[in-house]
Amino acid sequence: MKIVKVKLGKRSYPIYIGVDLSALGPVLTRHCPNTHKTIIVTNELLSELYGEILEKSLKTVGYQVRTILVPDGEKYKTLEQAEKLYQSLLKEKIERFSPIIALGGGVIGDLTGFVSATFLRGLPLVQVPTTLVAQVDSSIGGKVGIDLPEGKNLVGAFYQPTFVWIDLKVLETLALEEMRNGFAEVIKYGIIQEAKFFNYLEMWVSDVGHLSLKFLEEIVYRSCKIKSEIVQKDECERTGLRRILNFGHTLGHVLEALTKYRIYKHGEAVSIGMVGATKIAEKMKLIKKEEAERIVNLLKKVELPTNWPKKYKLEKVYPYLEHDKKVKNGKINFVLPVKIGQVIVRNDVPKKILNKVLK
Ligand SMILES: NC(=O)c1ccc[n+]([C@@H]2O[C@H](COP(=O)([O-])OP(=O)(O)OC[C@H]3O[C@@H](n4cnc5c(N)ncnc54)[C@H](O)[C@@H]3O)[C@@H](O)[C@H]2O)c1
Ligand SMILES: [Zn+2]
Incomplete structure (x- = not known):
C-alpha cells in the first residue's frame, strides 16, 4: 500500500493506493466516528461487480449500509439525478456525520461529490474510484459538479473528500x-x-x-x-x-x-x-x-x-x-x-x- 497525503490545512486527506475494497470498513470507522450509518452511491454494473464486497466490509464493523443506484453515463450527471439522490438521503434519514461513499468512475464521483457537498451543507465524502481516470484525476483535488444542457461541469463546488480509497484490482474489469x-x-x-x-x-x-x-x-x-x-x-x-x-x-x-x-x-x-x-x-x-x-x-x-x-x-x-x-x-x-x-x-x-x- 502507498499513501499520498494531500495537504490542505484543515481539509487535508490521505489517498490510500493499492488497498482492498474489503478493508475499507475499519478505516472508515477511524475517519468517521460518531455515526453508524453510511450510504454507497454507485451504478448497477459496479454494484454487481463490487457492491457486495464493499457492503460486507462496512457491515462487519457495525455500519448500517444502504446502496443507492444511479444510471450509468455522463448524461446522468445532472441536477435531476442530484435531486433524486437528495430525496433518497432524506428517506434514509441521513445525518450530518454519515459518510457518503462514491463507488465508481468520474461521473459517479462528481455527482455524488456534488450531493455530499450540498446536502445538509456538507456530508463526509469517501471517493472509491474505479476507473483509471477517476483514480488519477477526478477523485483528487475536490472538484465536484454536474452538467447543464448548455455545457459540462457548469455547476459545482470545491469539496475535498475525507479520504480516497484506491483498489487497483478493480481495473481488471475496466474496458x-x-x-x-x-x-x-x-x-x-x-x-x-x-x-x-x-x-x-x-x-x-x-x-x-x-x-x-x-x-x-x-x-x-x-x-x-x-x-x-x-x-x-x-x-x-x-x-x-x-x-x-x-x-x-x-x-x-x-x-x-x-x-x-x-x-x-x-x-x-x-x-x-x-x-x-x-x-x-x-x-x-x-x-x-x-x-x-x-x-x-x-x-x-x-x-x-x-x-x-x-x-x-x-x-x-x-x-x-x-x-x-x-x-x-x-x-x-x-x-x-x-x-x-x-x-x-x-x-x-x-x-x-x-x-x-x-x-
Ligand atoms: N472532478 C474532476 O476533477 C474531474 C477530472 C476529470 C474528469 N472528471 C469527470 O469524470 C467523468 C469521466 O469519468 P470516467 O472517465 O471515470 O467515466 P465514467 O465514470 O463514465 O466511467 C466509464 C465507464 O466505465 C464503467 N466502469 C467504471 N469502473 C469500472 C470497472 N472497475 N469495471 C468495469 N466498468 C467500470 C462505468 O460504469 C462507465 O460505464 C466526466 O464527467 C468528467 O467531467 C472530473
Ligand atoms: Zn481531462
Missing part, C-alpha cells in the same frame, strides 16, 4: 478504451511536471490491457502525487498554477464540442489536444523537435490518437476557442510544453501558427 482514456491524463502529468515520470513511462509502458498491479500502483501513486502537489498550491484555481492541468484540454475540449461528444472519448481528445499544443510550441520554437517527437511517440505507444481531424480547420475551431472557459480578456490561453516536465501558459499564439497546426 481497454477506458484504460487508454486514463493514460492520456497519466502521460499529461509527466509532460507538465516530471520528466523522470515521463521517462519511466516511456521505458515501461506496454500493452495497456496487461499491466501488472505493481506497475499500476506506481503510476497511480506518481500521478496522484503530481496532481495533489499542484492542487495544494492552488486549491481553488486562483493563482493560475492549477491551470497547467489543462495541458491538451484547450484543443481537446474544442474537438469534443465540435464532434458533439460522440466521436472521441475525453482522453482521446486530450491526446490530440496535447499533440496540437506540442506542435504549436515547436513552431513557436519553445520546445526541441526531439522532445516533441517523444511526446507524440509515447501517446502512440498506448494507442491514443494523435492527429487533428482534417475537416476541422481554424475557421471552424476559432468560435469554439473563443467560447472556451480559458479565454481571458479576449486572449486564448494555451498551456505549452517547453521541455518534457515543464509547461508555460501563453496567450499570444499567432493565428498563423494555429492555422498550420490545425491542418
Whole structure:
C-alpha cells in the first residue's frame, strides 16, 4: 500500500493506493466516528461487480449500509439525478456525520461529490474510484459538479473528500478504451511536471490491457502525487498554477464540442489536444523537435490518437476557442510544453501558427 497525503490545512486527506475494497470498513470507522450509518452511491454494473464486497466490509464493523443506484453515463450527471439522490438521503434519514461513499468512475464521483457537498451543507465524502481516470484525476483535488444542457461541469463546488480509497484490482474489469482514456491524463502529468515520470513511462509502458498491479500502483501513486502537489498550491484555481492541468484540454475540449461528444472519448481528445499544443510550441520554437517527437511517440505507444481531424480547420475551431472557459480578456490561453516536465501558459499564439497546426 502507498499513501499520498494531500495537504490542505484543515481539509487535508490521505489517498490510500493499492488497498482492498474489503478493508475499507475499519478505516472508515477511524475517519468517521460518531455515526453508524453510511450510504454507497454507485451504478448497477459496479454494484454487481463490487457492491457486495464493499457492503460486507462496512457491515462487519457495525455500519448500517444502504446502496443507492444511479444510471450509468455522463448524461446522468445532472441536477435531476442530484435531486433524486437528495430525496433518497432524506428517506434514509441521513445525518450530518454519515459518510457518503462514491463507488465508481468520474461521473459517479462528481455527482455524488456534488450531493455530499450540498446536502445538509456538507456530508463526509469517501471517493472509491474505479476507473483509471477517476483514480488519477477526478477523485483528487475536490472538484465536484454536474452538467447543464448548455455545457459540462457548469455547476459545482470545491469539496475535498475525507479520504480516497484506491483498489487497483478493480481495473481488471475496466474496458481497454477506458484504460487508454486514463493514460492520456497519466502521460499529461509527466509532460507538465516530471520528466523522470515521463521517462519511466516511456521505458515501461506496454500493452495497456496487461499491466501488472505493481506497475499500476506506481503510476497511480506518481500521478496522484503530481496532481495533489499542484492542487495544494492552488486549491481553488486562483493563482493560475492549477491551470497547467489543462495541458491538451484547450484543443481537446474544442474537438469534443465540435464532434458533439460522440466521436472521441475525453482522453482521446486530450491526446490530440496535447499533440496540437506540442506542435504549436515547436513552431513557436519553445520546445526541441526531439522532445516533441517523444511526446507524440509515447501517446502512440498506448494507442491514443494523435492527429487533428482534417475537416476541422481554424475557421471552424476559432468560435469554439473563443467560447472556451480559458479565454481571458479576449486572449486564448494555451498551456505549452517547453521541455518534457515543464509547461508555460501563453496567450499570444499567432493565428498563423494555429492555422498550420490545425491542418
Ligand atoms: N472532478 C474532476 O476533477 C474531474 C477530472 C476529470 C474528469 N472528471 C469527470 O469524470 C467523468 C469521466 O469519468 P470516467 O472517465 O471515470 O467515466 P465514467 O465514470 O463514465 O466511467 C466509464 C465507464 O466505465 C464503467 N466502469 C467504471 N469502473 C469500472 C470497472 N472497475 N469495471 C468495469 N466498468 C467500470 C462505468 O460504469 C462507465 O460505464 C466526466 O464527467 C468528467 O467531467 C472530473
Ligand atoms: Zn481531462
